Amino acid sequence: MIFIDACFKKPTPSAPIWLMRQAGRYLSQYRQTRAKAKDFIDFCRRSDLAAEATLQPIEALGVDAAIIFSDILVVPLEMGMRVEFAEGVGPVLSEPIRDRIGVDRLRENAADRLDYVYDALKIVRANLAANKALIGFAGSPWTLATYMIEGGGSKTYATAKKMAYCAPDLLHSLLRKLSAVIESYLLRQIDAGANAVQIFDSWGGALEKSAFFEFSWNYMKQIATRIKSERPQIPVILFSKGAGGYLEAIDGDFDVFGVDWNTPIDRAKSVLFDRYALQGNMDPARLYSKAAIEEGAREIARIMRGENGYIFNLGHGMQPDFSVENAKFLVDFARQIFAR
Amino acid sequence: MIFIDACFKKPTPSAPIWLMRQAGRYLSQYRQTRAKAKDFIDFCRRSDLAAEATLQPIEALGVDAAIIFSDILVVPLEMGMRVEFAEGVGPVLSEPIRDRIGVDRLRENAADRLDYVYDALKIVRANLAANKALIGFAGSPWTLATYMIEGGGSKTYATAKKMAYCAPDLLHSLLRKLSAVIESYLLRQIDAGANAVQIFDSWGGALEKSAFFEFSWNYMKQIATRIKSERPQIPVILFSKGAGGYLEAIDGDFDVFGVDWNTPIDRAKSVLFDRYALQGNMDPARLYSKAAIEEGAREIARIMRGENGYIFNLGHGMQPDFSVENAKFLVDFARQIFAR
Numbered sequence: 111m112i113f114i115d116a117c118f119k120k121p122t123p124s125a126p127i128w129l130m131r132q133a134g135r136y137l138s139q140y141r142q143t144r145a146k147a148k149d150f151i152d153f154c155r156r157s158d159l160a161a162e163a164t165l166q167p168i169e170a171l172g173v174d175a176a177i178i179f180s181d182i183l184v185v186p187l188e189m190g191m192r193v194e195f196a197e198g199v200g201p202v203l204s205e206p207i208r209d210r211i212g213v214d215r216l217r218e219n220a221a222d223r224l225d226y227v228y229d230a231l232k233i234v235r236a237n238l239a240a241n242k243a244l245i246g247f248a249g250s251p252w253t254l255a256t257y258m259i260e261g262g263g264s265k266t267y268a269t270a271k272k273m274a275y276c277a278p279d280l281l282h283s284l285l286r287k288l289s290a291v292i293e294s295y296l297l298r299q300i301d302a303g304a305n306a307v308q309i310f311d312s313w314g315g316a317l318e319k320s321a322f323f324e325f326s327w328n329y330m331k332q333i334a335t336r337i338k339s340e341r342p343q344i345p346v347i348l349f350s351k352g353a354g355g356y357l358e359a360i361d362g363d364f365d366v367f368g369v370d371w372n373t374p375i376d377r378a379k380s381v382l383f384d385r386y387a388l389q390g391n392m393d394p395a396r397l398y399s400k401a402a403i404e405e406g407a408r409e410i411a412r413i414m415r416g417e418n419g420y421i422f423n424l425g426h427g428m429q430p431d432f433s434v435e436n437a438k439f440l441v442d443f444a445r446q447i448f449a450r
Numbered sequence: 451m452i453f454i455d456a457c458f459k460k461p462t463p464s465a466p467i468w469l470m471r472q473a474g475r476y477l478s479q480y481r482q483t484r485a486k487a488k489d490f491i492d493f494c495r496r497s498d499l500a501a502e503a504t505l506q507p508i509e510a511l512g513v514d515a516a517i518i519f520s521d522i523l524v525v526p527l528e529m530g531m532r533v534e535f536a537e538g539v540g541p542v543l544s545e546p547i548r549d550r551i552g553v554d555r556l557r558e559n560a561a562d563r564l565d566y567v568y569d570a571l572k573i574v575r576a577n578l579a580a581n582k583a584l585i586g587f588a589g590s591p592w593t594l595a596t597y598m599i600e601g602g603g604s605k606t607y608a609t610a611k612k613m614a615y616c617a618p619d620l621l622h623s624l625l626r627k628l629s630a631v632i633e634s635y636l637l638r639q640i641d642a643g644a645n646a647v648q649i650f651d652s653w654g655g656a657l658e659k660s661a662f663f664e665f666s667w668n669y670m671k672q673i674a675t676r677i678k679s680e681r682p683q684i685p686v687i688l689f690s691k692g693a694g695g696y697l698e699a700i701d702g703d704f705d706v707f708g709v710d711w712n713t714p715i716d717r718a719k720s721v722l723f724d725r726y727a728l729q730g731n732m733d734p735a736r737l738y739s740k741a742a743i744e745e746g747a748r749e750i751a752r753i754m755r756g757e758n759g760y761i762f763n764l765g766h767g768m769q770p771d772f773s774v775e776n777a778k779f780l781v782d783f784a785r786q787i788f789a790r
Contacts, residue, residue: 265605266769267735268735268769268771271733271735271738272735272738274735275735275736275738275739275741275742276738276739276742315712317733318711318712318714318733318746318765319714320749321733352712354694354695355694355695355712355713355714355717356714358717371658372655372658372692372695373695374658374659374695374696377695377698393611393657393658393661395607395608395611395612395614395615396615398611398612398615398616399615399616401615402615402616406658409660425658429606429608431608
């Protein structure tokens with residue numbers, strides 16, 4: 111699998127390619143599969159449908175890796191929170207966590223309740239070409255905590271940050287509980303067939319540097335360390351959106367650093383590439399225009415082409431209004447310019 | 451004025467202090483003044499009320515500079531767009547700019563229609579102690595353009611970015627038109643008594659590096675150059691939220707670089723302080739806790755204390771749910787630890 115080789119900085123004939131949120135609403139096949147479920151959570155829980163959605167971009171785009179279709183919020187859901195996905199509103203988590211009772215009430219055995227994800231991974235791995243990698247994933251403890259504390263998405267993360275500054279012990283106890291669940295969850299995803307795992311820290315950038323390391327990165331790092339010690343052959347990818355100013359302090363035992371589009375790839379290369387493989391980082395908004403795709407991919411190729419340990423990807427996820435035609439154009443174009 | 455001296459990197463007895471959005475809802479005096487206006491736009495247009503709000507934090511907090519109370523959206527408003535501030539929803543701009551007709555329709559003489567801001571500046575300057583600076587401001591062309599294109603606030607800026615990638619000429623024509631207005635607007639604010647001006651690029655970080663310089667920074671830089679050539683004695687402060695990954699490429703003729711809380715101040719110091727004064731950058735969320743205020747201010751003091759050309763401030767604006775007590779505590783604490 112060229113994806114796995116690149117994660118370990120081994121030579122590959124071309125840079126492997128996949129796109130964050132490649133299984134998504136921009137694909138008509140996805141929308142058809144989605145329509146078979148009664149709601150979004152049912153979609154996540156139906157292993158057959160999740161497997162179907164996971165495989166669609168492999169066929170439609172020809173990418174080198176599949177990422178299991180699911181949502182980061184299945185973890186709070188199985189820890190006992192009520193999670194609803196209201197159309198056009200985003201996720202709503204009732205009874206947000208604001209105190210010790212809220213934290214204590216969360217189930218520690220959530221990883222035992224996520225068989226539907228493991229089953230989906232098994233189905234996908236059985237149906238995926240041997241040269242394509244299957245990626246498992248989870249949200250980072252901090253990112254999940256923001257949803258659980260805010261009760262949904264947020265623009266300023268004021269409630270979660272207030273807890274960080276006014277009740278850090280409470281937040282740490284929540285983060286520890288989440289970390290234990292995420293660790294088991296990722297290990298079991300690996301046992302079910304995931305060839306690599308990625309932790310998505312979508313809201314790491316909501317924290318200033320010292321708080322980022324205290325409340326987000328340190329937990330991601332601990333999870334990575336545990337996974338690497340138990341499954342050294344499995345690449346671990348860490349992706350923190352908005353940490354571009356903090357690169358100099360990034361450390362830990364993991365394999366691939368996911369570069370968001372806000373972080374110049376040349377900066378990531380000079381600070382991190384001696385220690386980690388890099389993945390990313392085209393601005394997804396370039397998908398709106400073929401000219402912008404060419405320009406963006408060429409600029410990344412200027413810096414990363416021919417390097418061992420580079421995985422082409424976006425710097426954030428695919429959006430529902432993107433065209434499949436442009437996504438396919440991007441994959442083909444990147445494949446061509448990153449060939450050796 | 452120690453604020454002006456610090457902008458020009460002259461020695462001052464202590465670091466000057468002010469807080470972005472210091473005239474705001476967290477102050478009960480502000481809410482009382484606000485209640486005298488029939489709506490938020492009326493509040494901006496009533497020079498007497500705007501002057502009142504501007505002066506309140508000087509008395510309440512003892513900061514070293516007043517920033518004129520207004521809103522960046524008075525520019526699109528006076529360029530002819532309909533702007534409404536719905537309670538709890540944020541600004542709504544009807545008939546968003548999506549095509550050439552939309553751009554052409556915008557008034558070029560908007561700076562002539564903003565007498566209410568100039569009048570407020572005159573009132574404030576006449577009532578402000580001689581050792582306190584008065585800061586004028588405007589939104590950056592790109593930041594204003596995002597509101598005008600999206601029709602309000604946005605989480606992903608997808609429509610504005612789509613224009614950047616699919617119709618760059620159209621976006622540039624909008625940005626040029628905005629730049630001309632902002633330039634006149636700031637010059638007239640200076641003529642009305644502003645001792646310094648700041649350009650707020652709240653959404654600069656919505657753009658990846660090359661796009662940031664093309665669509666945002668270059669326009670801010672041009673405005674700064676023009677102001678510096680016409681009014682060299684007036685400090686120009688540029689503040690781009692989310693540009694922490696791009697510091698190495700920052701250039702231009704201006705005086706003070708505003709550091710957001712996402713950009714480590716030691717990094718800003720090492721990359722920019724030989725050329726620019728620095729302002730910032732405590733995370734506003736620290737205002738929730740006195741312990742967090744002390745920790746944050748001490749950390750900045752460790753790096754910037756005793757340097758000529760440092761202005762203490764937050765890394766973004768004050769929030770409505772902050773307490774006046776903590777704000778006052780911050781100002782007093784910072785005053786004490788930054789004293790020489």
